[in-house]
Amino acid sequence: MASPSSDTPAFFISGNFVSTPVLGELEILEDHLLAVNAQGFIAALCPLSSPKAASLLASAEGNEIEHTELPKHSFLLPTFTDLHLHAPQFLYAGTGLDLPLMVWLEKFAFRAEERLDGDEDLAKLVYERLGRRMIECGTGSGLIFGTINPKTNLILASTFLSLGLRAYIGKLSMDQNSSPTYIEPTPSDSLASASSFINSMRSLTSSLPPHRRLVHPVLTPRFVPTCSDELLEGLGELAKKEGVRVQSHMSEARDQVDWVKETRGTGDVEVFERCCLLNSSTTQAHCTFLPQPTIDHLAELGTSIAHCPLSNAYFSSQIFPLRECLDAYIPVGLGSDIAGGYQLDLQVQMRQAVVVARLRDSQVKEDELARREQEGSTSDDETKDLRVSWKESLYLATRGGAMALNENRVGGRFAVGEAFDGQLIQLVDPGTSRGTGSLDFFDLEVGVEGEGALTFEQMMERWWCNGDGRNRKGVWVQGRRLM
Missing domain, CATH: 2.30.40.10 (Urease, subunit C, domain 1)
Known part of the structure; x- marks a missing residue:
């Protein structure tokens, strides 16, 4: 026929x-x-x-x-695109949000991920419920962090494939500064595991027609503190060789930013770029500590950003410079950041994005007014409007997230x-x-x-x-x- x-x-x-x-x-x-x-x-x-x-x-x-x-x-x-979601953390969403980021990771995130890696039945249950809840929320596509164990990530991929969701799934790569029982022993072990995961993901969908290959592998260094330079450099080479996307966290919280500077002698933006992990195939989450020159540089590199307003309210002392990034034509979408953000529904994230942008605009204007009064300035120049509208937030949740993923014919x-x-x-x-x-x-x-x-x-x-x-x-x- x-x-x-x-x-x-x-x-x-x-x-x-x-x-x-x-x-x-x-x-x-x-x-x-x-x-x-x-x-x-x-x-x-x-x-x-x-x-x-x-x-x-x-x-x-x-x-x-x-x-x-x-x-x-x-x-x-x-449909909405969730540009930053930790699938195993759905297990405890809405817990421990009063803690600093690095403490929260130790107490909840690493333990939940390790638990799912050791219990296939639990992983299937959590991922099935997560996928169905995403559908209920109108989220048809997600850029998703998984766990260290390749097998557990294949359970995640198989579950989402069966449900009919479009998913870009990352097996975590991390070889330092984690729990002693939840870490990859060496950079070479981590790279071998990541390479094996890519091959297994491709095998999972190889028998399907192209339009049904809805799940894709993503290289996922958790963030700079948990990855050695050797591992990051190897992931950069692997990404180029295999032609796969990269996702991570960048410039998220004060304690994380300070830690990277103390241990690496530079910022995590510089570390990622040196390792060839900042380009048009990269999506970085959060990015709240970005000065204007860095924003302009990321725009030149083509790196996209997952804006997670609800999560940032808990774990970052800065508000993401959304207006500046949009004006620089950086591809930006919205992320729930389950479980750093407790609400999976991107409609909540849209509203939060508008609210925090308005608060930031008001604070910047107040600070500028105070500065002028202190200096005795008579300038009446208007400061830049940093607000975003509900229509712009709707763009971020739909077209913006799709553009950040940059996949052919999914716009x-x-x-x-x-x-x-x-x-x-x-x-x-x-x-x-x-x-x-x-x-x-x-x-x-x-x-x-x-x-x-x-x-x-x-x-x-x-x-x-x-x-x-x-x-x-x-x-x-x-x-x-x-x-």
């Missing part, structure tokens, strides 16, 4: 489509028809009233092609040729005509449909501020419906 053409629809969805293809810009496509092919890519997207839509629907008549018509006050949004938007990764958001229950979930305060007679009606954009902002999982009625990854 001949395989279907790449532009032959496997199913249709018609209704409203919302995305942020450009930072700060909301694209609302009302009453459109989307066609998805058998490989899970978008084959067509056009107005429902257009001749093209009529032709597509007419050609499908008699072929029993599924056509889902979305309710009036619903829309499809690209966090709705466009012909892109993978169809989407989530269905319902604002109003079509059965009761009441707002869905916590949006039940909608005044439908006046606020949505009557005089003084809310615009679609205003309804979306209300969802962004007040919505929750009750508004999510469907999730697709690579054209496969997961919820």
